[in-house]
Amino acid sequence: MNKMKNLMNGKMVPKLLLAVILLLVPLLFQNFNYGLLICGFIAVYVIAISGLDLVFGYCGQISMGHAAFFAIGAYGSAIMHKYLHIPALLTMIIASVAAALIGALLAYPASKLVFHFLSLATVAFGEIVYQLAAQSPGGITGNFTGFYTESINLFGFQINTNTRFYYFALVCVVIFLSAKHRLVHSREGRAFLAIRENAHAADGMGINVRKYKVMAFATSAFYTAIAGGMYVHFVKFISPETVSNKQSVMFLTMLLFGGTSSLAGPVLGAASVLLLNEGLRFAERYQMLIYGVLLLAAILLMPGGIYGVIQKGQQKLRRVK
């Protein structure tokens, strides 16, 4: 009844329209499979940086080593799948729970650190995980050669084409973005924001600052690890290069470029940076340079990212009305 009312009001119309467009994307790219591949990657990155947004955008804690959690999700899932013969979807979840626990262990002592020391600690953590992937004990990760794995098998249904993965990833994005939406609009989400805005006052208002910093960090690690798991079973291959500090910088670039502390920001950021990447394929050597310029431009020219610019535009429109 309520939903019908919303529909009449036109509140649901943009949402339904978006849903229809997203569902029809594979038709659009019928003769352009590569486009669908990019869409799949965008979905993976949306989840990864939505996680980073929880810790950076909402809780105000920096992580410069989030590729480490991507690695734990990807390698963890692929290795468990190969050696323990656990179905791929389950391994993704187990690996991501492990990533969340490792994130919590890292955040517990690190939550005492101020911003710049925290960023150094996370850089170091990212480097440790990278080194473990590149020179693993017993070569379990395949070291520099990389590690091959299989696609996800959902009760006999192989997610092995770009179209299938697109729909699978779309479901994941909907699940993880709505979970994020619910979390940030709750007592916990308010605690994250309060810590970002003023940690002393949050403490004074009865918020256990350390507990919520650890919670934000662990949740964030879970998201990014899930993205890592999605990635590895989509590409069916992972190598240390994918989880180097370059990836961590890419996550931050996407987030800052798209806009922090929102649902739409990470989507806009992942899509625009990945599309730009594709457009600049011929200049791959300058990838890091381009990220650097983008990051600087985002910080200096549009501190709220693309989404911030859109929001400001909307506010102006409303005032004109």
Add this chain to the structure above:
Amino acid sequence: MLKVNDVTLRFGGLTAVNHVSLELKEGTINGLIGPNGAGKTTFFNLISGVYTPNEGEVIFNGIKLNGKKCYEINRIGMSRTYQIINLFKKMSVVENVMVGLHPKLKSGFFSAIARTGSQKKEEEAAREKAYEWLDFVGLRSKALDPAGSLSYGEQRLLEIVRGLASNPKLILLDEPAAGMNSKEKEELDVILRKIQKLGVTILMIEHDMKLMMGITDYIFVLNYGKKLAEGTPVEIQNNPDVIAAYLGED
């Protein structure tokens, strides 16, 4: 209710609070005054858990507070505001009060993600309660504005209700009238009496002597980290030591 027994706080060689004792009676409005640099705010930080005293003890409703953290002390029933406004500026006015309600709410991480029935109900009730608190200081019409967009005086009032939202037994107010115009100060006077009627004990630092002498039941005077005097407003106004500290000795 609050009993401070002979506390001393040192920063290296500097003794910021020097063997201070005081006791607050339940339901009273108490003032803490003293010249600039007397250690008033430091004393607040000492009671509310920002610092732990080197000597002496702070006892609140029979519970020893030494070594307890700020958020734990808030949960025991002591809240505060800050000399420099410490609002969550980018959050809305009503959300600021909802953060103040934090210790009273129970929903955890998983019930938030599952958005369980009880979590939804609790959230709705919290929002309702927060609006009631905004009514208490007349800020309902600004509920959805960012806290940072309020006027200085309104921000002070918002800090007070944010502190009250957790239903404390004692609230420490650090210069609540600073930056307020005379009309706002009159409103503050009314609000402070309303807080007292709720059964909340008040300890406040304030430089506005007219407000202070008119509203407080009892006043403590700090000077150079030491307690110089205590008494009713009339006693304090006639105390030669206090006059000397404020006006300088002859």
